[in-house]
Amino acid sequence: METIGFIGxxxxxxxxxxxxxxxxxxxxxYNRTREKALPxxxxxxxxxxxxxxxxxxxxxxxxxxxxxxxxxxIAGDALVKALGAGGIHVxxxxxxxxxxxxxxxxxxxxxxxxVAAPVFARPEAAAAKVGTxxxxxxxxxxxxxxxxxxxxxxxNIFDLGDDAGxxxxxxxxxxxxxxxxxxMMAESFALAEKNKVDPRVVYEMLTTTLFASPIFRNYGxxxxxxxxxxxxxFSAALGLKDLNxxxxxxxxxxxxxxxxxxxxxxxxxxxxxxxxxADWIALAMGALEDAGLK
Amino acid sequence: METIGFIGxxxxxxxxxxxxxxxxxxxxxYNRTREKALPxxxxxxxxxxxxxxxxxxxxxxxxxxxxxxxxxxIAGDALVKALGAGGIHVxxxxxxxxxxxxxxxxxxxxxxxxVAAPVFARPEAAAAKVGTxxxxxxxxxxxxxxxxxxxxxxxNIFDLGDDAGxxxxxxxxxxxxxxxxxxMMAESFALAEKNKVDPRVVYEMLTTTLFASPIFRNYGxxxxxxxxxxxxxFSAALGLKDLNxxxxxxxxxxxxxxxxxxxxxxxxxxxxxxxxxADWIALAMGALEDAGLK
Numbered sequence: 001m002e003t004i005g006f007i008g009x010x011x012x013x014x015x016x017x018x019x020x021x022x023x024x025x026x027x028x029x030y031n032r033t034r035e036k037a038l039p040x041x042x043x044x045x046x047x048x049x050x051x052x053x054x055x056x057x058x059x060x061x062x063x064x065x066x067x068x069x070x071x072x073x074i075a076g077d078a079l080v081k082a083l084g085a086g087g088i089h090v091x092x093x094x095x096x097x098x099x100x101x102x103x104x105x106x107x108x109x110x111x112x113x114x115v116a117a118p119v120f121a122r123p124e125a126a127a128a129k130v131g132t133x134x135x136x137x138x139x140x141x142x143x144x145x146x147x148x149x150x151x152x153x154x155x156n157i158f159d160l161g162d163d164a165g166x167x168x169x170x171x172x173x174x175x176x177x178x179x180x181x182x183x184m185m186a187e188s189f190a191l192a193e194k195n196k197v198d199p200r201v202v203y204e205m206l207t208t209t210l211f212a213s214p215i216f217r218n219y220g221x222x223x224x225x226x227x228x229x230x231x232x233x234f235s236a237a238l239g240l241k242d243l244n245x246x247x248x249x250x251x252x253x254x255x256x257x258x259x260x261x262x263x264x265x266x267x268x269x270x271x272x273x274x275x276x277x278a279d280w281i282a283l284a285m286g287a288l289e290d291a292g293l294k
Numbered sequence: 295m296e297t298i299g300f301i302g303x304x305x306x307x308x309x310x311x312x313x314x315x316x317x318x319x320x321x322x323x324y325n326r327t328r329e330k331a332l333p334x335x336x337x338x339x340x341x342x343x344x345x346x347x348x349x350x351x352x353x354x355x356x357x358x359x360x361x362x363x364x365x366x367x368i369a370g371d372a373l374v375k376a377l378g379a380g381g382i383h384v385x386x387x388x389x390x391x392x393x394x395x396x397x398x399x400x401x402x403x404x405x406x407x408x409v410a411a412p413v414f415a416r417p418e419a420a421a422a423k424v425g426t427x428x429x430x431x432x433x434x435x436x437x438x439x440x441x442x443x444x445x446x447x448x449x450n451i452f453d454l455g456d457d458a459g460x461x462x463x464x465x466x467x468x469x470x471x472x473x474x475x476x477x478m479m480a481e482s483f484a485l486a487e488k489n490k491v492d493p494r495v496v497y498e499m500l501t502t503t504l505f506a507s508p509i510f511r512n513y514g515x516x517x518x519x520x521x522x523x524x525x526x527x528f529s530a531a532l533g534l535k536d537l538n539x540x541x542x543x544x545x546x547x548x549x550x551x552x553x554x555x556x557x558x559x560x561x562x563x564x565x566x567x568x569x570x571x572a573d574w575i576a577l578a579m580g581a582l583e584d585a586g587l588k
Contacts (some may be wrong), residue, residue, distance in 0.1 A: 014385045097489065120504065132503045160491060169489045170496055173482045174504060174581075180478040180553075181505075187551045188467045191540075194547035195391065195463045197454060202464055205452040210414065210468060211475075213507040246485075253488035256343040256584045257481045262552055290550045 001025050004148065005054030005061035007074055007281040008093070009037045011233060012119060013064040013126035016152040021045060028054040032070075046117060052078040058086035060145060062152075064119070067241055068095045075103055085111030088141045090148070092117050096245050097165030098252070099271065104164035113141035116164050118171035119153060120258075124234050126153035134174075136167035172249055175242045179263035181215050184212035185223050186287035194291055199224050204210065223284045226294075237256035239280025241265040295319050298442065299348030301368055302387070303331045305527055306413060307358040309421035310446040317337060318446035321538055322348040326364075341422075341474055346372040352380035354439060356446075358413070361535055362389045379405030382435045384442070386411050388469065390539050391459030392546070398431065398458035407435035410458050412465035413447060416527050420447035428456040428468075428513050430461035431470035469536045473557035473577060479517050480581035488585055494517050517578045520588075526573035533574025534561040 003026030005019050013031075017040055020027050027045045031037040034047065041047055048054050051074045055061045061083060065071050071093050082213065083089060089107055091100060091114060092121040102112040114137060121131025133140050133154040133187070149157055160166035169223075174202050188206075201223050231275045243264040250257045266286035297320030300311050308330075314321050315337045323339045324347065325331040335341055342348050345368045349355045355377060359365050365387050383401055385394060385408060408431060415425025427448040428576060429436050436453065443451055454460035465578040482500075483493040497518050501511045516522070537558040544551045560580035564572050582588075 022315075028537055050552060076523065132499070134499060152510065158495060162496060163490065165489070166491045169486060169491045171501060173485055173496060174500065176485075177478050177482060177500060180474065182542070183553055184471055184474040184478075186470060187549075187553055191467060191470075191544055191547065191549045191551065192463060194549045195459070195543065196457065197463045198459045201452060201454060202467060205426070205450075206471060207465060208487060208510045209450055213505050213509050213510070215504045249489065250485055253485065254489045254586065255481075255485045256581070257476055257485065258556055259481055259553060261558070287550070292548065 001061070003028060003056065005030070005059065007051050007054060007061060007063040008065040009040060010064065010066065012121070012126055014040070014065070016124055017045060018043060019127070019129060019152050020148070023149070025151065026053050031052045036239035050078070052082040055079065055082045055087065055208045057082070057084040057085065060088045060090060060148065062090040062092060062148065064092040066093070066238065068099045071095055071099065071103070075107075080107050080110045082114050083112045084112070087112045088145060089114050090117050090145050091115065092119050094118050094171050094242055094245070095168060095250060097168040097172075100164045100168050113138045114164055115141050115145055116167035117145070117149060118167055120171070120174055121153055123274050124233070129153055130155045131158070133157045134158045134160055134167045134170045136162065137164050138162060169249065172242065172246045175239070176246045176257075176260050176263070178215055178219070179239065179243060179267070179280070182219055182223070182281060182284050183259070183263050183266065183287065185216065185220050189223055190287050190291040190293060193293055219281055222279075222281045227284040228279060228285060229275055229277045232277060234280050236267055236275070236278040237269045238282045239283070240264070240271060243267055296354070297322060297350065299324070299353065301345050301355060301357040302359040303334060304358065305417045306362065306415070306420055308334070310358070311339060312337060313421070313423060314442070315445050317447065319442070321585055324348045328563060336548040344372070349373065349376045349381065349585050351376070351378045353377065354382045354441065354442065356384040356386060358386040360387070360532065362393045365389055365393065365397070369401075374401050374404045374406050376405070377406045382439060383408050383483070384439050385409065386413050387467065388465050388536055388539070389462060389544060390443075391462040392443060394458040394462050408458055409435050409439055410461035411443060412461055413437070414465070414468055415447055418527070423447055423448045426450045426452070428454055428461045428464045431456060431458050458582045463543065466536065466540045469533070470540045470551070470554050470557070472509055472513070473533065473574070474539060474553050475559070476513055476575060476578050477553070477557050477560065477581065478508065479514050480578035482588060483517055484581050484585040487587055511568045513575055516573075516575045522573060522576040522579060523571045524556045526571060528573045528574050530561055530564045530572040530576050533577070534558070534565060538562055546564050558573055
């Protein structure tokens, strides 16, 4: 089976590489902090010392890094030339749609296809291969990478067409919706508690009927249990980065989004209070603390 | 089988009375506008000319009217004395928790149990008996009325304890959550459209994965199709009344709810623009119109 390059083995990249190895793919791994990728070597991955070393001419590289700055640093001339004509870069990071469009144009100059394929999955969902992928880019390239997404993390794949930025727009919308759901529940549970109604019954009723969906079920339980810090599988800092991208994309396209502004402000407060090990679910603390609740 | 009193055969009360009749109950119906209840006579209901005439000593009366003012007008001394000791008033309207508490105390002076049992169901869901009931009040009374709720509209029943106002608090929370979901989707679909991403694909992805729940599925389709007016099964005016009750309850309990304020303001604008046949889903127009979309 083909050998794939993989750049970025953070919380989310790590289980995806594990799945690819289990599925029989060869994987050449580059991670900025080499130590974090070391256990993958035991599982059969080859660790390399630069992004360009992870790829072969005409091959496929998948990248999953923290932000626009990181992807721009990685996906420069060296990587693109090493991939060369027929090569594909599967860009899985949550980044600005415009950054994807600029990178796609740059890649194409060397005959490389850039496919945006951001990931909807917390690490445990990626490990269980029940995540969702949204993809946009060249049709032939999308067809070629589908099996990799399925082997790596995706139960569902949604195709957003050929504009590379489109999948990133949907990824930002998805994260905005999750943040909005957290705020909705936080205000609701606060109102319940302040009116002597048990938030657990409210949670149970809402998440088994009108709002019986994974987001409300999983995040709702974390709010009821005040599970805001500890071992964040999606940190408040990364969540804030995403909401900033939502507002930046909204501003550029003249789209007023008052709810997005509210949740961005909530997460800013979480970081202002210096809760470094906060999960982004901690944005729920805003509504609870504003109501005088612990 | 027992004969039940039923007060208020509006959009929601009507199909519930139909179901009760089908289930074999006798139903004495009072509706302020008598003509609207006339077709129920053909199905076996007995039409009466005042709320008190709909009840028998020690019997059960169900009420489902539009607001606090209407329930206070109906549930006065005449009704309570006609019910008498052992009687039960099942109050299904969406009203203030405090109004429920005041009525419950007043009913109890004559030995009447007041059970709050607001309805989560649009009329078509009530007709299909897939609605949800939330109930609070005296335990024995709740046990006695359960079969009526199941025969009338409810697939699920959630018990909020003995404080009459608690079920009303949860009903208000539920409606706030629905309004919040509408705002979230409206801002999201606006962002998609302004960035040349098809809102239908966004809708499909979100409502089959992260947000695969009836509220997002049903209301989301109405937003994508711009189905805001016509034959509202839940009018913007009633929706605004509910959001005003949410904010009133929030204010009394010192619970800041910025998202509730936002959606209340959105619905106020719908009514300010004089769209009299608007469904409350029309609050989605706010985010779309603010973004310059039709």
